[in-house]
């Protein structure tokens with residue numbers, strides 16, 4: 087097999103060395119206003135983790151395929167690895183660190199401990215932020231792929247609904263039954 | 275000191291680090307702070323086999339913020355005996371994705387951009403990455419993991435098969451699987467003079483320390499590996515992986531702390547995977563279903579770099595009685611990354627084949643599959659002749675049958691319809707060895723009434739930190755709130771790996787005995803804790819050498835209900851029940867999580883997961899989480915795990931058997947057997963994908979419907 091090489095020593099075209107474009111961004115993170123200059127290539131996830139020291143949001147794939155990086159952006163759940171930080175100017179971001187009220191755990195956090203809805207804990211911040219966002223979606227009457235009555239503005243979050251709506255958050259430890267139980271308990 | 279409190283082992287204590295994990299405060303390797311961290315992004319090889327003819331780092335170095343580009347051209351040689359870890363040691367490429375260079379930069383963005391601009395020239399050679407039956411290069415290895423003979427033989431299996439009233443002769447295949455822990459392999463390396471600290475994601479900090487010391491020619495005392503929280507491993511973080519060496523190399527090259535986290539795509543190349551397997555199983559039985567012959571012959575792959583021979587047929591040496599027996603392994607060294615440990619190596623793929631064949635034998639004999647297994651119970655370990663320390667597979671099958679509602683099951687395949695679904699149920703047995711390895715621990719009492727236990731154990735999500743807290747509390751006779759367990763740091767007393775389901779048994783033995791010693795000391799001191807505390811240490815090496823000869827295994831039974839849509843090929847698993855006999859269960863809550871986690875992986879093994887080799891370019895085609903189907907929440911319905919309490923005095927001070935792996939063993943067979951019961955068709959190649967079901971839809975539609 088002949089694999090073409092991408093240019094060998096000495097023969098390559100040099101790319102011009104340009105300093106990276108940076109942009110000033112003002113963003114509220116867990117209620118605190120942050121003014122930062124971000125590299126335009128940087129994802130929200132990397133800015134949270136590497137610049138703001140908020141390592142709660144996790145990187146499992148960096149490609150929107152696992153949900154470990156889920157945070158709330160203006161109240162909606164998003165994959166922070168798919169959001170360019172430069173686009174969040176004037177937005178509100180909530181990460182898992184922001185779910186706690188002082189020392190009081192969010193009811194989902196408490197239910198996750200009680201139901202053992204995690205093992206290694208690496209998917210957990212994403213599961214929790216996703217669950218918060220999901221409960222808000224359901225409260226607004228948003229349907230899922232398994233909602234029988236699309237006109238229903240208060241879909242009941244039974245196990246099938248929770249499973250479906252939480253399927254963007256992978257858990258390799260396989261805590262799914264406990265995640266569903268914990269969320270179901272809080273959803274009431 | 276209170277001594278009359280209730281035992282805390284066996285209870286459902288919440289995970290002691292649970293609060294840290296739900297608040298985002300639990301730090302994983304990549305998340306440790308350090309001043310002036312440099313970011314490292316490796317460059318994977320674009321060919322499967324050949325020689326690097328040139329590395330042009332010019333464009334990469336021109337990216338602002340790039341500090342250096344490492345490759346075999348400039349990296350210092352590394353020592354150590356694992357060729358997968360001697361990165362940048364030569365111009366040879368042994369598999370696609372092997373690290374051939376790395377960029378170190380001020381920011382992650384700069385390093386990632388520059389990594390794409392490192393121009394690597396190759397002289398590619400023809401490669402072979404496909405395992406296939408009767409591969410001309412297949413050979414019998416000297417041993418299979420960890421140290422079993424590759425071939426074992428008892429009696430005359432061919433003659434017995436010739437004489438048997440009923441025979442089964444089938445071949446099953448399993449694809450490659452990737453562990454895919456959610457936390458990518460990551461390391462932050464910090465040098466201080468000739469001392470190295472690595473914050474690393476691994477299954478054993480003592481092991482990682484020893485490897486790093488060997489690689490860099492240091493004394494183990496010069497290296498510290500810190501890993502208090504690890505985002506899953508499933509075997510892939512047992513053997514240290516190249517990112518730890520790369521981080522240390524890079525940090526030394528730029529004179530700053532340096533960190534690397536592998537991309538998900540790159541994890542498919544350099545963090546190990548389970549070998550694909552081709553397994554022929556032949557069973558012979560008399561008319562009543564008593565087996566006279568069992569042959570299990572396995573072909574699997576290894577790499578050209580080093581031999582890794584999975585012990586796939588080994589469970590067939592102990593699972594059932596049969597006077598005539600043959601188990602063999604052959605491996606082929608392909609132009610692939612070296613396969614490695616993945617949850618229940620050996621037992622997981624091997625029991626899939628054996629337990630599927632047992633189901634086929636039950637059908638051939640006209641026997642209930644549980645009854646067939648009961649009839650073939652061995653009184654002692656068939657090959658070694660050793661007595662069982664305890665063996666309760668029959669109890670698991672019987673109790674499980676009652677819980678699952680097995681009684682009255684119509685054995686006829688392909689006859690139950692519910693709308694578009696065909697419905698079936700299946701069962702398989704499960705097993706995993708119960709071993710322990712030497713470890714050391716200290717236990718310390720302080721004047722404030724608290725106790726600190728130290729051991730370089732790992733909690734990769736297993737709940738070991740919590741289990742060890744319970745074990746210590748009981749050994750000390752105090753409530754668990756008064757015990758702090760420190761783990762995940764090679765500066766702590768040396769401990770064995772989290773692997774082989776040996777963690778809690780190994781570490782728990784050391785912790786329990788250190789606590790017993792401490793209590794003796796405290797009693798000797800009249801119960802008074804001196805001002806500066808009092809400590810005891812225990813090393814289990816001698817105890818383990820003196821362990822009596824028993825065949826020690828955990829057992830289980832897996833029950834599955836499946837629904838198959840022959841029109842779309844979709845398969846759902848509405849119910850999965852695992853029943854396990856694994857000694858004493860130390861934590862009812864975390865143990866259940868371990869079992870259902872393993873069963874979930876087994877479900878995915880049956881239906882979803884496979885790593886598809888790229889015949890044309892090497893490596894794997896589906897190397898990300900969009901294309902490699904780790905099960906999602908909606909793939910899993912009702913999974914339950916139960917257990918039978920065992921009182922086995924031949925194990926360890928806790929009377930426990932490991933539980934991290936047995937959950938994945940037998941699950942895929944139970945599901946495959948249920949699919950047969952539902953459809954009347956045997957699918958012998960995993961995973962049972964919709965297209966495979968559809969390919970055989972004419973057979974399904976034509977039978978009994």
Ligand code: FES
Nearest residue numbers: 146148150153167
């Ligand atoms: S890290 Fe963002 S989805 Fe996986």
Ligand code: FES
Nearest residue numbers: 205207257258259
């Ligand atoms: S808890 Fe480990 S991946 Fe979900």
